[in-house]
Amino acid sequence: MAKTLVAYFSASGVTECVARKVAEATGADLYQIEPAEPYTAADLDWRDKGSRSSVEMNDPASRPAIARGVADMASYDTVFVGFPVWWYVEPRIVDTFLDAYDFAGKTMIPFATSGGSGIPGAEKSLAERCPSATWKPGRLLNGGDIAAWAAAQV
Numbered sequence: 001m002a003k004t005l006v007a008y009f010s011a012s013g014v015t016e017c018v019a020r021k022v023a024e025a026t027g028a029d030l031y032q033i034e035p036a037e038p039y040t041a042a043d044l045d046w047r048d049k050g051s052r053s054s055v056e057m058n059d060p061a062s063r064p065a066i067a068r069g070v071a072d073m074a075s076y077d078t079v080f081v082g083f084p085v086w087w088y089v090e091p092r093i094v095d096t097f098l099d100a101y102d103f104a105g106k107t108m109i110p111f112a113t114s115g116g117s118g119i120p121g122a123e124k125s126l127a128e129r130c131p132s133a134t135w136k137p138g139r140l141l142n143g144g145d146i147a148a149w150a151a152a153q154v
């Protein structure tokens with residue numbers, strides 16, 4: 001039977017709330033991309049060029065460590081990947097996740113929340129970093145019918 005995973009990173013809870021709705025609507029398993037070192041409010045200060053998030057996002061090779069992995073990635077056919085937009089793309093820790101598994105042959109569906117920026121920058125970046133997967137168009141889920149969109153993907 002086809003199995004679906006909703007993998008998400010959320011620094012302040014907004015994307016987490018959306019990810020739960022996506023998982024509920026699709027009957028998917030939920031996996032949090034949890035940083036080994038949690039982000040503090042100071043880490044998330046995008047106005048501070050020296051903050052952890054600024055330093056990471058200024059370095060395309062940055063790969064912040066993830067606390068724990070997915071139990072059986074091989075068993076999933078479809079993987080939703082959810083995250084907040086950071087500097088118009090996905091946070092680097094999402095790239096850590098993409099580097100950690102073999103996604104060849106899997107269908108990947110990005111979704112994001114943001115302060116207003118769209119998802120195309122992240123879609124391009126994700127596909128470049130993980131070309132072996134089959135990427136479906138992503139969706140910015142700042143509002144709208146999350147359950148209907150999610151259910152239509154699987």
Ligand SMILES: Cc1cc2nc3c(=O)[nH]c(=O)nc-3n(C[C@H](O)[C@H](O)[C@H](O)COP(=O)(O)O)c2cc1C
Nearest residue numbers: 010011012013014015084086087088114115116117
């Ligand atoms: C470091 C950082 C960079 C961000 N960059 C953007 C951005 O480029 N465009 C945007 O619309 N929002 C940006 N945001 C806002 C977040 O995308 C938005 O608040 C998101 O919903 C937070 O989700 P979360 O609670 O799951 O972390 C940024 C937030 C942070 C902390």
